[in-house]
Amino acid sequence: MWSRLYWLAVGGPLAAGLLVMGADPAPLQDLRNGLFDLYQRAAPRPYDPDLPVRVVDVDDVSLARVGQWPWPRTTIAALTQKLAGLGAAAIAFDMVFSEPDRLDPAAVVKLLPAEARAPAEAALAGRDSSDHQLAAALAASPSVLGAILTHGRGGAYAEKWGMASAGDDPRAFVPRFSGAVAPLPELAAAARGIGALNWLPDRDQVVRRVPILLGLDGKLVPSLSAEALRVAQGASTYVVRASNASGDQAFGTKSGITAVKIGALDVATDAAGEVRVRFTATDPRRFLSAADVLDGKVPPAEVEGRIILVGSSAPGLMDTRATPLDAAVPGVEIQAQLIEHIIAGARLVRPDWARGAEIVLTGLLGLLLALALPRVSAPIAGVLGLAVVAALGAGAWLAFTRFDLLLDPMGPGAAVLGIYGMGVLALYRDEQRQKKWVRSVFGRFVSPKVVERLAENPERLVLGGETREITILFCDLRDFTSLSETMDAQALTRFMNAYLTPMTEVVLAHGGTIDKYIGDAIMAFWNAPVDDAAHARNAALCALAMSARLEALNEEWRRAAEAQGRPWHPVRCGVGLATGPCCVGNLGSAQRLEYSCLGDDVNLASRIEGATKSMRVDILVSEATHEAAGDLAFLEADLLMLKGKSKASQLYLLAGGPDFSRSEAFSRLEERHGALMAAYGAGSFGEAAALAEALAASAPARLARFYGLYAERCRGAANPTDTHAASA
Structure with missing residues (x-):
């Protein structure tokens, strides 16, 4: 069963x-x-600047220098002449000149009042139209114009190519159209090639394949990219290979087009005559500014012998398409990438x-x-x-x-x-049997919730834990007892929630684990249960963030107190950090387990936090934390003598993050601080007092209190060396 x-x-x-x-x-x-x-x-396919393809870009710079689009046909003619003069192998326009130039002087004259029209027409008599000038430039260059195929009627254009095929009739496999938006007859007659600009994106409107051939009113027509390749090679005929051609093992199945020969290039296609393009990332070396071409600023080597595609990347002209690499790629760049793909012999086949x-x-x-x-x-x-x-x-x-x-x-x-x-x-049966055993053995010793966790994860059946290096943080409010005496129970609860919630968020945001809340104190640690190679640094950054967050909270509370007409005294906290090996794991009793930590460094972190009040600083760290935290702004603070220890522990105050540690301000502070510590250690208390007082006057507020303490030690203590080691 x-x-x-x-x-x-x-x-x-x-x-x-x-x-x-x-x-x-x-x-x-x-x-x-x-x-x-x-x-x-x-x-992505790596871009090769040596491939003979460039895009002449009607970019924003060109529009600013030459004028808004569309440009006069005389300007297009001048651009064509410049490119032809530089030796372009083919000049393909990723645009359609389907209407007469509306900026032609003769067209502009017709807009003049009747009394001014006659003199203007007389002045223009005998002048070639701008479309005629463009036609002359096209005829004198290896030019290719664009057309857009439609599902309407009309718009057929002259065939500049021959079309031969082998195998099944390829017209049955290509996308078919019945009409076209074609170039002006005068321009079409002058150009050496005309190619379709149609895109056939997938359902998600991403262009992954570009057609080489399409169908127009029962005939095969090439795309702009194909025509650019044909004209550049001086070829006259496309040879289309389809299923059941000689040597093709289609076994009579009409599976579609397999390849198109363009001059010397054999282009493998899918069944519909499309090429799946192996795209490159957009590279500025592919583009030449149209304005630079017109101004003669383009090196001849960038044009000579290359296929030039003229189009626009200007956002305002909205000629962009999505590709596998980018959500907005200029259409002319896709044409260029297809030509590069073919010339480079790249392939991408399903x-x-x-x-x-x-x-x-x-x-x-x-x-x-x-x-x-x-x-x-x-x-x-x-x-x-x-x-x-x-x-x-x-x-x-x-x-x-x-x-x-x-x-x-x-x-x-x-x-x-x-x-x-x-x-x-x-x-499942084995798993259920194992869970039943876990419940029967441990159900009397741990809480039901823990039993269920152990049943789901038996590998956690270790009451003790593991020893690993962690960084422990203790954060405690200053003068909390006196603060709490000014509030009733509800107000105190609201205040503690308003304080602990953002502080907890800071700890979690820095990858810490909240161990427990002890009244107004927070205990947290890093590097357990999740490994954290930078645990000391992250804990130190957390301490800085907690201090900054408390400043923001104080400002919020101050504004609220002013609005309610009651006094407010700023709240301060002390943070202590220590790093060292501790026992971490599910610790507790048979009735209750908690994920926590034990060890000397837990005690050290607590004592360091307690020392922040007597040393008048916000953040103190142990020597091990200082060594492990790296590039933060630390300053030598004092020695901490722990009960039961024969040697005092060196403490460091945390003055700022990595940016501050690299600043000139910290370099100066560190130098002056070092001089203070040296004088203090040498017993030069008069010099140390002067240095401490100067630092107290110039240092940031969070450090001024610390330097004030040192000044008091030197000036007021009868024997300053007796107070050098803070007791804890």
């Missing part, structure tokens, strides 16, 4: 998964595309056999894992499942990076994880 339920549990999800993979619904395609986008973002292979692999892995799970323990099954999933991911990544193949490990991986999840149910 159990075996039948097991096979139902693992076989049902596996069968459902195989059916979904076979149907390949749109959401599954979206997931797959997202995964393939991650591949490209993780390992093989025809990929989906079938993924379905078969999913079935095989699911079956093998289903057979193995009942024979191994749960940990081994988990390791096995994760290893298989990792191998699938690594194999797909290797196929992408080494062989330019797009394989989807999600289906087989999901099957492995699903079978593992169902298979774990086969171990």
Whole structure:
């Protein structure tokens, strides 16, 4: 009976998964595309500036220098002449000149009043129109114009190319359109090529593939990128290879286009005549400013022998598309990247056999894992499942990076994880038996909640714990007793909550573990239960943040007190830090366990916090914390003599964070502080008093009280050396 339920549990999800993979619904395609986008973002094609492709960009600088868009056709003509003169192999315009130039002088004259129109027309008599001037420039250069295919009627344009094919008729496989927004006939006749600018994004509007060929009114037409490649090579004819061509093993199946030959270049495509582009990150070296070209500031080597695409990256012109690498890429850059992809011989292929292979692999892995799970323990099954999933991911990544193949490990991986999840149910009886044993053995010694946690995680069955180095923080309010005497119970409760809540947030934000609240005091520690290599530094930064947060709270409380017409005295706290090995774990009694810590350094941190009041500072740290915390602004403070210890502990005050420690102000403070400590240690109390008084007058308020203490020691104590070591 159990075996039948097991096979139902693992076989049902596996069968459902195989059916979904076979149907390949749109959401599954979206997931797959997202995964393939991650591949490209993780390992984009590196940009090669030596590839003979550049974009002449009508950028914001060009618009500012030349004028707003659209520019007069005479300016476009001048740009074309400049590029042709510099030796461009092809000049392709990622734009459509479908209407006469509205800035042509003859068109502007027609807008004049009747009495002024005749003289202006006479003055313009015999002058070529700006469109005619552009046509002349196009005719004298290797130019390619853009057109946009539509589903309307009309707009067919002259074919500048020949089209040959082998195998099945390729017109049946390409995206088909019935109309076009084409260049002006005069311009179309002058250009050497005309290419379609259409994009065919996926459902999520991301451009992953760019068409080489499209269908217009029953004919094949090339894209702008294809025409730029053809014109640059001086080729005349495209050769399209489709299924069932000579040497193609399609076995009579009309599977689509396989390649397009453009001059000397064989371009592998998908069945619809599209190329999946291996994108690069946007690189400024790909772009030349149109204004610089017009002004003659572009080095000839940047243009000579290269395919030049003219377009715009200006945000205001809104010619952007999403790609796997970026949410907003200029359309002209996508055209340029396709040409680079083709010339560089790059490829990115989703093989025809990929989906079938993924379905078969999913079935095989699911079956093998289903057979193995009942024979191994749960940990081994988990390791096995994760290893298989990792191998699938690594194999797909290797196929992408080494062989330019797009394989989807999600289906087989999901099957492995699903079978593992169902298979774990086969171990349910053993798990329940183990939980029953835990409850029977430990139910009399620990609380029910802890019993349940132990039952879920038996590896926690250690009452003691582990010894590890941690940093402990104690934070205590100053003069809390006198403060509490001014409040009733409800007001005191509200105040403590308003204080402890933000302070706790600061501790948690810095990766600390709250151990306990002791009245108005907070105890926390770092590096347990989660490892924290920088635990001393993080604890010190937390202490600084707590001090800053208390300043902000004081300001809030002061404003509230003023609004209510009652007095307010600022609240201060002292923070002590110590670092060292402690016992950490679930500590307590048979009735109650708490995750806590024990050790000498816990006691040291508490005593250091107590010393902050007598030393008139906010934050003191132990020598071990000072050594481990690194690049913070520490200053030598005093010695702390602990009860039961034969040697005093050196204390340091924390003056600021890493930015302050690197500042000139701290360098000066540190130098003067060192002089004070040296004079004090040498018994030069008069000199030390003068230095301390000067520092008390110039140091920040949080340090002035400390230096005032040293001045008092030197001036007022009969024998200052007797008070050098603070007692705790």
